Amino acid sequence: MEGSRGASGFSAEPGFAGAMAVFYFAIAIFLSESRGQVYYLKTTIFLCVVMVILTKSGTGGLLLLIFVLAIYAKFRFVHLIFGLGLLVLLVILVNVLDFGRAGYAVRLLFEDPRHLFLVDASVGQRVLNITIGILSVVEFPLGRGSGSYDFVAEFILDKYQISSYISGKSGNVSAFAKYSVELGLIFWIFISYFVGRCLLTYGLASIKYLIVALFFLSASFSIVFPPIWFIFAVLHSEGRLTHFLRARSIGSSPNRIKQYN
Secondary structure, eight states: OEETTEEOTTSSSHHHHHHHHHHHHHHHHHHHHHTOOOTTHHHHHHHHHHHHHHHTOHHHHHHHHHHHHHHTOSSOHHHHHHHHHHHHHHHHHHHHSOOHHHHHHHHHHHHOHHIIIIIOHHHHHHHHHHHHHHHHHHHOTTOOOTTOHHHHHHHHHHHHOGGGTOOSOSSOOOHHHHHHHHHTHHHHHHHHHHHHHHHHHHGGGGHHHHHHHHHHHHTTOOTTOHHHHHHHHHHHHHHHHHHHHHHHHTTOOHHHHHTTO
């Protein structure tokens, strides 16, 4: 199915289709990195990028750009040159071809990031929601309970006058903002536990995948959006498996190996 903003396929809207394309992209990279499964890797990546382009989704376009930058954000000359080459190619493409909302968002990110994050109604609303979520924890560390977002948002907007700096509707589209307001530090500790476990078991290589999961959590997706928890689960389980195999390969004692089962 194709709407005014681009193709949505079986998704409810193009934004979901674009986000899922980046998720498939991330899983393809993960499988090649952790399991050495490179069969059809280039084909999968190509189809995912085409899917993002067809959806014309700003969410998908920004997330794809962030994920690709995270992949090549290594202090190695080859990675930096290749990453810069991709950025130059991307800038040329979004200025020459019509990629809809995705091209508009990426172009603004380079030309006028302030306008994108503070003035643009769509992105601005998400920035506003996240800001309200953070400030609500400062004001109400333990949260204000279920269904309290509208009340807290009005209080935060009046006290800090955020609307004078960030454009966007006060209505909430962010799961991060919703549960930060309702549960406060309890929600932050809950998410921090999963992020911390992934970092401990899979290492710094998990950061690029965690960025995708946290982006989903902070943008227009529910807290029960399956890709969020799939990413947390596979990073944690793969990290434990790696530790287990490493312990067995160096001849660890049976008691040492048993703790990974």
